[in-house]
Amino acid sequence: MLYRENGQFKSSYAADQQIFPIVQDRWAILGIVAFAFAAVPLLANEYLLSAILVPFLILALAALGVNLLVGYCGQITLGAGAFMAVGAYAAYNFFIRVDGMPLLAALLLGGLTAAAVGIVFGVPSLRVRGLYLAVATLAAQFLADWAFLRIKWFTNDSPSGSVSVANLHVLGWKIDSPVDRYLLCLAVLVVFALLAKNMVRSAIGRQWMAIRDMDVAAEVIGIRPMFAKLSAFAVSSFIVGVAGALWGFIHLSSWEPAAFSVDRSFQLLFMVIIGGMGSIMGSFFGAAFIVVLPIFLNQFLPWLGGLVGLAVSTATVSHAEFMIFGVLIVFFLIVEPHGLARLWSIGKEKLRLWPFPH
Amino acid sequence: MGRTIGEVVLDLNNVSLSFGGVKALSDISFDVREHEVRAIIGPNGAGKSSMLNVINGVYRPQEGEIVLRGEHFSRMSPYKAAQSGIARTFQHIALFKGMSVLDNIMTGRTLKMKSNLVQQAFRLGPAWREELEHRAKVEEIIDFLEIQHIRKTPVGRLPYGLQKRVDLGRALAMEPQILLLDEPMAGMNVEEKQDMSRFILDVNDQLGTTIVLIEHDMGVVMDISDRVVVLDYGKKIGDGTPDEVRSNEEVISAYLGASH
Ligand SMILES: Nc1ncnc2c1ncn2[C@@H]1O[C@H](COP(=O)(O)OP(=O)(O)O)[C@@H](O)[C@H]1O
Ligand SMILES: [Mg+2]
Numbered sequence: 274m275l276y277r278e279n280g281q282f283k284s285s286y287a288a289d290q291q292i293f294p295i296v297q298d299r300w301a302i303l304g305i306v307a308f309a310f311a312a313v314p315l316l317a318n319e320y321l322l323s324a325i326l327v328p329f330l331i332l333a334l335a336a337l338g339v340n341l342l343v344g345y346c347g348q349i350t351l352g353a354g355a356f357m358a359v360g361a362y363a364a365y366n367f368f369i370r371v372d373g374m375p376l377l378a379a380l381l382l383g384g385l386t387a388a389a390v391g392i393v394f395g396v397p398s399l400r401v402r403g404l405y406l407a408v409a410t411l412a413a414q415f416l417a418d419w420a421f422l423r424i425k426w427f428t429n430d431s432p433s434g435s436v437s438v439a440n441l442h443v444l445g446w447k448i449d450s451p452v453d454r455y456l457l458c459l460a461v462l463v464v465f466a467l468l469a470k471n472m473v474r475s476a477i478g479r480q481w482m483a484i485r486d487m488d489v490a491a492e493v494i495g496i497r498p499m500f501a502k503l504s505a506f507a508v509s510s511f512i513v514g515v516a517g518a519l520w521g522f523i524h525l526s527s528w529e530p531a532a533f534s535v536d537r538s539f540q541l542l543f544m545v546i547i548g549g550m551g552s553i554m555g556s557f558f559g560a561a562f563i564v565v566l567p568i569f570l571n572q573f574l575p576w577l578g579g580l581v582g583l584a585v586s587t588a589t590v591s592h593a594e595f596m597i598f599g600v601l602i603v604f605f606l607i608v609e610p611h612g613l614a615r616l617w618s619i620g621k622e623k624l625r626l627w628p629f630p631h
Numbered sequence: 632m633g634r635t636i637g638e639v640v641l642d643l644n645n646v647s648l649s650f651g652g653v654k655a656l657s658d659i660s661f662d663v664r665e666h667e668v669r670a671i672i673g674p675n676g677a678g679k680s681s682m683l684n685v686i687n688g689v690y691r692p693q694e695g696e697i698v699l700r701g702e703h704f705s706r707m708s709p710y711k712a713a714q715s716g717i718a719r720t721f722q723h724i725a726l727f728k729g730m731s732v733l734d735n736i737m738t739g740r741t742l743k744m745k746s747n748l749v750q751q752a753f754r755l756g757p758a759w760r761e762e763l764e765h766r767a768k769v770e771e772i773i774d775f776l777e778i779q780h781i782r783k784t785p786v787g788r789l790p791y792g793l794q795k796r797v798d799l800g801r802a803l804a805m806e807p808q809i810l811l812l813d814e815p816m817a818g819m820n821v822e823e824k825q826d827m828s829r830f831i832l833d834v835n836d837q838l839g840t841t842i843v844l845i846e847h848d849m850g851v852v853m854d855i856s857d858r859v860v861v862l863d864y865g866k867k868i869g870d871g872t873p874d875e876v877r878s879n880e881e882v883i884s885a886y887l888g889a890s891h
Contacts, residue, residue: 286766469752471752471754475751475758476741476751477751479730479734479737479738479741482727482729483727483738485729486726486729487725487727489689489725490721490725490726491738492709493709493712493719494713494718494739494805495710495713495742495805504748551729
């Protein structure tokens with residue numbers, strides 16, 4: 274069957290408010306999720322799972338969190354790395370200091386701690402916006418860098434701020450092999466993506482977008498900017514915090530503060546810009562793009578150089594990477610603020626009407 | 632008409648507002664009665680929009696007070712105004728342009744929706760039922776304004792006249808007792824103006840909503856309003872029925888004669 278919504282008439286508002294109102298979309302998404310759970314673990318090798326898929330899933334989760342704040346609520350943040358750090362170190366402290374603390378509970382508590390810190394750093398958004406807010410959130414980043422390096426209690430008195438975790442279990446399932454790690458991250462991402470999608474199509478999501486699009490009109494309707502903005506900071510930081518905890522516990526298993534530097538903050542922001550602001554799907558596109566591009570360039574550029582008889586060094590590849598990101602970010606900011614997700618939906622719209630363009 | 636004009640619901644006493652050196656409103660007093668259509672007219676820069684902004688708390692007047700159903704406010708806040716049943720539309724379209732028509736109008740239901748963030752995230756029963764309930768109400772408004780065909784369109788893509796209609800829909804979704812309309816027909820062609828007048832009169836007549844209307848088209852104002860306030864350079868120069876205002880010398884020289 275072609276990609277069509279003809280004949281799919283909605284007979285109730287409930288049917289009209291499904292996540293994916295078009296049947297083909299629903300099946301495609303279910304198919305992708307089923308494939309990711311059932312087939313990928315069989316097909317992918319260890320390298321693919323540990324070095325590409327796990328980082329992709331976790332960064333997609335973090336980008337999703339950043340997107341709720343930046344893309345949906347219109348509040349800029351350069352502190353996402355800090356909230357990942359807070360999530361990771363808070364989860365670590367709960368995990369090692371509380372006897373018998375289950376892994377999942379520690380991850381969620383890490384998220385909650387990040388949410389609380391997020392609310393505090395969201396307070397400036399009630400007074401300032403744009404560049405000033407960016408600087409205020411950047412302060413969170415520097416504060417976190419400093420705190421996790423200097424305040425020894427946070428890192429259980431380890432001299433370099435480096436900590437590690439072992440013996441991870443979820444409900445009796447030992448998280449050990451790359452497949453386990455992959456499946457855990459995938460499950461967390463799917464659940465959070467669903468919750469986020471529900472939020473953005475509910476009253477709270479509409480409040481965020483209203484504040485983003487026209488704050489005076491939003492206030493006049495009875496939306497309280499303080500509630501809308503701080504709830505966006507809280508939810509966003511919660512998700513970013515959980516992603517940080519996963520990054521530490523599952524991906525790295527031993528880490529130091531540098532894992533959550535300002536570079537990470539920028540990287541997450543770039544994912545959202547390239548993937549598409551205000552789109553859940555866009556967060557995934559952005560994360561995939563930023564994770565995969567360097568790997569692709571590492572293979573492709575030396576091969577291309579080989580064709581014309583040039584030796585391409587790793588340094589050249591990483592310069593090329595920066596240049597490509599730079600160009601793309603400028604391109605998307607100016608030409609298509611809705612990013613790859615928008616290009617994707619334009620493509621779908623064309624397909625929906627094909628072959629009759631009108 | 633099925634309505635009878637009632638008591639004073641909104642009373643403005645000696646309101647003055649200035650921006651730096653610019654006096655936008657000087658010592659303005661007038662009242663609005665329940666169920667009536669009250670027009671505010673005056674040349675550009677007369678202070679009409681500022682007046683609406685004072686009423687719903689966007690601007691804080693330096694002097695004067697607002698009496699809303701007997702309650703005195705020296706400063707109103709937008710939130711308080713919304714809670715008290717005051718809705719408004721904007722002279723320069725202030726829709727949420729990244730959102731669909733449906734979502735824009737749904738935001739008007741914010742104060743009536745009670746489910747919390749967690750219930751919404753998990754789509755629990757209360758949140759889900761509430762969403763459907765309010766959706767049904769919003770669909771009534773969409774039918775009333777005859778914009779069914781564009782309900783899923785992002786408002787940024789709509790022509791101006793339709794955006795004005797969505798702006799009205801968003802305000803109506805609040806089920807306001809008092810509706811402030813800032814030049815709802817500006818920039819429209821004759822047919823669009825007729826539609827808009829019909830919507831406004833229907834709202835006033837069928838729902839009993841009190842309406843405060845800023846409008847430049849004198850024909851429309853004289854046709855649909857019960858009483859008219861005339862502002863000029865931030866001062867009130869006339870107040871009364873359309874006929875009284877039309878024959879007021881000061882009004883004729885300051886406004887009717889001069890710019891139109
Ligand atoms: N936010 C503001 N800041 C500064 N001056 C303003 C502001 N809003 C209105 N004014 C000034 O107040 C006066 C009245 O404006 P306004 O209420 O918009 O008039 P009208 O709606 O009758 O055309 C004008 O001189 C305008 O420049
Ligand atoms: Mg005006």
